[in-house]
Amino acid sequence: MNIKYKAIIVIAVAVLFFVPSASAQTPPSVPVCPESGVYSVLCFQAAKFSNVLGAIITLILVLAVAIAIFILLWGAVKWINSGGDKEKVEAARNQIIGGATGLIIILLTFLIINVLLGFFNIDFRLINIPRLD
DSSP, X not given: OOHHHHHHHHHHHHHHHHSOOOOSOOXXXXXXSOSSSGGGTTOOOTTOHHHHXXXXXXXXXXXXXXXXXXXXXXXXHHHHTTTXXXXXXXXXXXXXXXXXXXXXXXXXXXXXXXXXXXXXXXXXXXXXXXXXX
């Protein structure tokens, strides 16, 4: 078996190892909107636009991180499959650098948002937008 196929199999097994199992278990009972944890990522009440805004911000950040990690992994696969060709190695290296740079920018954006909102004592999941009655 070729080394690149072994590397792809190792990466696939590693990804599957870190994915939680989806067995037929009863989900744990959680409050309607928990303060933290996995269930709080997109927890909002549809009647409040401010909660929807916080959920959209969170969803955008989660999707951006997932895309950046995918770009990093795809660059690694391209590097493995390059076969020593200098142009392909350089293209894969640039893709990995771009993915890492994007991931750093996304995480810094998340940090800046949390620091600013924390400084002003605002929870971005519960942003209050005034309205006229």
